[in-house]
Amino acid sequence: xxxxxxxxxxxxxxxxxxxxxxxxxxxxxxxxxxxxxxxxxxxxxxxxxxxxxxxxxxxxxxxxxxxxxxxxxxxxxxxxxxxxxxxxxxxxxxxxxxxxxxxxxxxxxxxxxxxxxxxxxxxxxxxxxxxxxxxxxxxxxxxxxxxxxxxxxxxxxxxxxxxxxxxxxxxxxxxxxxxxxxxxxxxxxxxxxxxxxxxxxxxxxxxxxxxxxxxxxxxxxxxxxxxxxxxxxxxxxxxxxxxxxxxxxxxxxxxxxxxxxxxxxxxxxxxxxxxxxxxxxxxxxxxxxxxxxxxxxxxxxxxxxxxxxxxxxxxxxxxxxxxxxxxxxxxxxxxxxxxxxxxxxxxxxxxxxxxxxxxxxxxxxxxxxxxxxxxxxxxxxxxxxxxxxxxxxxxxxxxxxxxxxxxxxxxxxxxxxx
Amino acid sequence: xxxxxxxxxxxxxxxxxxxxxxxxxxxxxxxxxxxxxxxxxxxxxxxxxxxxxxxxxxxxxxxxxxxxxxxxxxxxxxxxxxxxxxxxxxxxxxxxxxxxxxxxxxxxxxxxxxxxxxxxxxxxxxxxxxxxxxxxxxxxxxxxxxxxxxxxxxxxxxxxxxxxxxxxxxxxxxxxxxxxxxxxxxxxxxxxxxxxxxxxxxxxxxxxxxxxxxxxxxxxxxxxxxxxxxxxxxxxxxxxxxxxxxxxxxxxxxxxxxxxxxxxxx
Numbered sequence: 001x002x003x004x005x006x007x008x009x010x011x012x013x014x015x016x017x018x019x020x021x022x023x024x025x026x027x028x029x030x031x032x033x034x035x036x037x038x039x040x041x042x043x044x045x046x047x048x049x050x051x052x053x054x055x056x057x058x059x060x061x062x063x064x065x066x067x068x069x070x071x072x073x074x075x076x077x078x079x080x081x082x083x084x085x086x087x088x089x090x091x092x093x094x095x096x097x098x099x100x101x102x103x104x105x106x107x108x109x110x111x112x113x114x115x116x117x118x119x120x121x122x123x124x125x126x127x128x129x130x131x132x133x134x135x136x137x138x139x140x141x142x143x144x145x146x147x148x149x150x151x152x153x154x155x156x157x158x159x160x161x162x163x164x165x166x167x168x169x170x171x172x173x174x175x176x177x178x179x180x181x182x183x184x185x186x187x188x189x190x191x192x193x194x195x196x197x198x199x200x201x202x203x204x205x206x207x208x209x210x211x212x213x214x215x216x217x218x219x220x221x222x223x224x225x226x227x228x229x230x231x232x233x234x235x236x237x238x239x240x241x242x243x244x245x246x247x248x249x250x251x252x253x254x255x256x257x258x259x260x261x262x263x264x265x266x267x268x269x270x271x272x273x274x275x276x277x278x279x280x281x282x283x284x285x286x287x288x289x290x291x292x293x294x295x296x297x298x299x300x301x302x303x304x305x306x307x308x309x310x311x312x313x314x315x316x317x318x319x320x321x322x323x324x325x326x327x328x329x330x331x332x333x334x335x336x337x338x339x340x341x342x343x344x345x346x347x348x349x350x351x352x353x354x355x356x357x358x359x360x361x362x363x364x365x366x367x368x369x370x371x372x373x374x375x376x377x378x379x380x381x382x383x384x385x386x387x388x389x390x391x392x393x394x395x396x397x398x399x400x401x402x403x404x405x406x407x408x409x410x411x412x413x414x415x416x417x418x
Numbered sequence: 419x420x421x422x423x424x425x426x427x428x429x430x431x432x433x434x435x436x437x438x439x440x441x442x443x444x445x446x447x448x449x450x451x452x453x454x455x456x457x458x459x460x461x462x463x464x465x466x467x468x469x470x471x472x473x474x475x476x477x478x479x480x481x482x483x484x485x486x487x488x489x490x491x492x493x494x495x496x497x498x499x500x501x502x503x504x505x506x507x508x509x510x511x512x513x514x515x516x517x518x519x520x521x522x523x524x525x526x527x528x529x530x531x532x533x534x535x536x537x538x539x540x541x542x543x544x545x546x547x548x549x550x551x552x553x554x555x556x557x558x559x560x561x562x563x564x565x566x567x568x569x570x571x572x573x574x575x576x577x578x579x580x581x582x583x584x585x586x587x588x589x590x591x592x593x594x595x596x597x598x599x600x601x602x603x604x605x606x607x608x609x610x611x612x613x614x615x616x617x618x619x620x621x622x623x624x625x626x627x628x629x630x631x632x633x634x635x636x637x638x639x640x641x642x643x644x645x646x647x648x649x650x651x652x653x654x655x656x657x658x659x660x661x662x663x664x665x666x667x668x669x670x671x672x673x674x675x676x677x678x679x680x681x682x683x684x
Contacts, residue, residue: 065643109681168561168569171541195564199528200544207532215527218630228627231433231522237623249633256638275541275574282560282568289566296682317683350682352673371680373673379662388658389676391669401670406683409674 023055089258094155097135101126102186103154104177105138106196109349110145112152115192117253118246120153122220123190125251129222137184137264141165141173149261153254158264168278170197174204175272181209183267186242193217193245206243213243218250286320291337294320297348297369299339302326303355303377306396309403310354316403322346324356340365355395358383375399423513423552423575426462427453428503428530429488431476432522440476445518447588449581450483453516454589456549462512463488466502474601481599482591488599494606500533502606507538513575514557519545519582525622528580535578543573545582 019025040046053063101123105116120136127134135155142165149157160176181189191202193216206213214220217227220240228247229236286294298314299322300307314321323333325340339346341361351369356362358374358381366372366386374387375395384390391398427450432443453461463480465488481488493502507515520528535542547562550570557577561569562584637648661669677683 065641168571170544195545203527203529203532203544204542207529207536210536213527213529215525215529229525229527229624231435231520231526233433233438233627235625235627236525237625238621249630252633252636275577276543277572279558279570279572282570284566284568293565295565295567296677317677319682350677350680371676373676375673379660384660389672390658390660391673392660392662393664393666393669397666398670398673401666402673405667405670405674409678409683 021050089151089256091150091258091260092155093260094133094135096133097155098132099130099134099187100137100156100184101134101188101190102137102139102177102180102184103190104198104201105140106192106194106198107140107142107144107146108196110143112146112148113192113194113196114253115194115198115246115248117152118248118250119190119192121253122246122251123188124153124254126188126220126222134187136259137180137186139177139180141176150258151254153257153259154261155259156262156264158266168276169274170200170204171274171276172270172272173201174208176266176270177201177205178208179266179268179270184264188240189243191243191245193247199245202243202245209243211243212238212241213245214238214241215245216247217244218247220244220246220250286314286318289320291320291322291339291344291346294346294348296320296350296352297322297339297346298352298354299323299356300327300333300354301356303357303395304332307332309396309399313399313403316406319352320348322351324362325359353383353387354399356383357381358386422460423457424460424462424510425453425457425514425516426464426507426510426512428515428517429463429465429477429480430518430521430523431467435522440523442476442479442588442591443518443522444588445520445581445583445585447480447483447591448583448585449516449518450480450485451588452549452581452585453514454484455586456514456552459485461485462510464491464503464506465489466491466493466499468492477601478596478599479591480596481601482593482596483589484595486595486599488601490601490603492603492606497606498533499530500537503530503534504537506604507534511576513552514549515540515576515578517578517580519580531578531580538576538578541573541577543571543577543579545584546579547582547584548586549579 019027022028037045037047053061056062103119103123105119106113107116120138123136127136136153137156137158138149138154139158139160141160143161144159158180164172180186189202189205192198193202199215202213214225214227216229217225219226223240224237225240225244226235226237228234286296291297296317296319298317298319300310301324304310304327311321321333321337322339323337325338325342327333328335328338338344339362340359341364343365345365345368347368349369350371350373351366352373352375354375356374357376357378363382363386372387374383374390375398376384376390376392377394378384379390379392427446429446429450430443432441432446433439434441450461450463463485465477467490477488491502491506493499515534517531520526521530532542543559543561545562546559547568548560550558550560552575555575557573557575559571559573559579561571562582563569637645639645639648661672674683
């Protein structure tokens with residue numbers, strides 16, 4: 001080590017140091033950045049604690065110890081958690097798989113259910129148990145709004161979205177699945193054992209092919225499938241059959257990888273002579289549907305004063321009526337309509353909260369709701385924090401406009417039909 | 419409504435979900451009730467299995483619903499349930515066969531009506547709540563869907579239907595008629611003891627149901643900071659869209675478009 005080198009290497013420029021420390025200095029940030037670890041004048045390793053971290057948006061020093069992302073680059077903008085995860089998840093590509101596992105998904109309301117994701121997780125569990133390379137072949141029928149097939153673990157996707165698949169057509173679906181089976185030779189056929197059609201379809205296909213089937217299966221591996229039988233009182237274990245109807249929470253959903261979602265198409269046309277004809281849905285009176293089962297709930301709380309208008313709005317929208325505890329205690333709504341920990345735990349897909357600020361007990365009751373819409377005068381209440389869409393304003397006025405809009409929408413639709 | 423359609427209701431021995439005592443199965447009883455409301459005393463109740471054992475009382479409680487007779491088919495060791503049933507139903511040629519969605523005893527797989535339909539090559543309608551009308555060889559059936567919804571299906575006779583728990587509740591079973599009713603047993607045909615059946619080869623082992631573990635939330639943190647965050651930070655509600663200081667019409671339009679997108683307003 002030469003003296004020349006040491007003298008230049010360790011000599012500090014106090015002015016540069018000062019500029020680097022002083023973030024108000026006009027030249028701050030232009031000069032050299034302190035290295036975190038450097039040699040001191042005596043040749044010892046020195047850690048410079050001042051150079052660790054970065055100055056956050058509030059002018060406060062922030063230290064990122066996770067060393068995951070470049071916090072400095074993202075310091076200005078708020079990163080949504082899903083977005084951050086997406087950047088990291090590795091994409092799994094399977095070319096020329098040795099075998100396929102067919103998973104027929106329910107796709108309730110055009111989206112994957114938790115049950116569907118569990119089924120896909122189970123499919124990957126089975127693939128991992130085999131030594132050869134397999135791919136998950138997902139089959140969906142009808143309209144799809146799902147965008148996250150890749151994150152749910154779908155390697156190949158067959159989507160039957162022709163107009164004849166839009167209505168109830170189990171015989172056509174079975175014929176289509178038979179074609180899929182014969183073209184791709186699925187090693188296993190997995191169905192969600194659900195009331196949304198998975199159970200029906202799986203039973204039909206298994207009966208058609210005359211194959212044994214494990215229903216309500218909750219623990220499945222390569223060799224053994226354990227399923228509930230005898231009305232849920234017994235466990236039936238058997239050698240894993242080809243057809244498995246899976247119970248809920250049979251396996252953990254995929255959350256660490258992304259998959260390709262390569263679309264596949266059938267070589268030949270599916271032709272059947274359907275004997276069951278779908279004559280449409282029966283108009284069910286929404287007020288007769290039990291609150292715990294209702295799909296669409298219009299719920300009123302302390303902020304509602306015009307109850308006549310509320311009842312009319314529920315009728316026009318076709319929603320089941322709910323209420324918060326205050327509205328029930330004040331005698332505006334019957335006790336049976338109370339939503340929350342002390343009332344009914346609802347499972348609605350869409351929950352509209354009118355003038356409900358969101359007590360903890362109420363929030364517990366709506367925990368399973370998918371979409372919550374809040375109409376409230378207070379922008380800071382808990383319900384607004386929970387809601388997917390919040391509208392701040394006078395509930396009476398907004399409800400009036402909403403009813404008018406729905407009526408206009410219906411008129412427009414009926415005019416289109418004519 | 420009493421029509422001249424010939425209906426067979428398949429009944430099985432149920433088990434009480436809590437006590438495990440033999441009883442009439444809920445969905446099967448609903449199927450019998452539906453059959454009674456359609457064809458009155460012309461309904462035939464059919465059970466496959468053994469009538470002279472401890473389940474006798476449970477089977478008799480179906481007789482307590484008003485019919486005087488019930489047919490019990492003995493199942494041959496060599497033939498499967500659906501084969502035994504199929505052979506019998508072929509000789510009777512009914513218009514409608516009703517069953518429950520899932521039995522409360524046995525395998526509870528719910529496959530019997532599907533296998534029977536496949537054997538007879540009849541259409542199978544699952545989870546029905548009601549049969550609205552039967553006209554000109556075609557029936558209009560209400561199918562029970564989740565969330566209290568109903569779908570109207572039209573199906574030509576003959577067909578098989580499984581009756582859902584959403585169908586009309588069964589009438590009370592009266593003890594007197596239940597004791598007086600007769601069980602007409604039909605012995606198994608000679609073709610049994612052939613080869614062990616398809617299902618038996620599968621070798622199913624039975625054990626009392628194990629309690630399933632509740633799914634826990636797994637925090638998959640890679641660093642100490644992430645683990646700390648997962649343990650302490652309250653899950654930040656992502657907070658959806660907030661519409662503020664806009665005319666009421668615009669706000670209502672935003673709500674309506676979400677409702678339409680979700681398909682709840684039709």
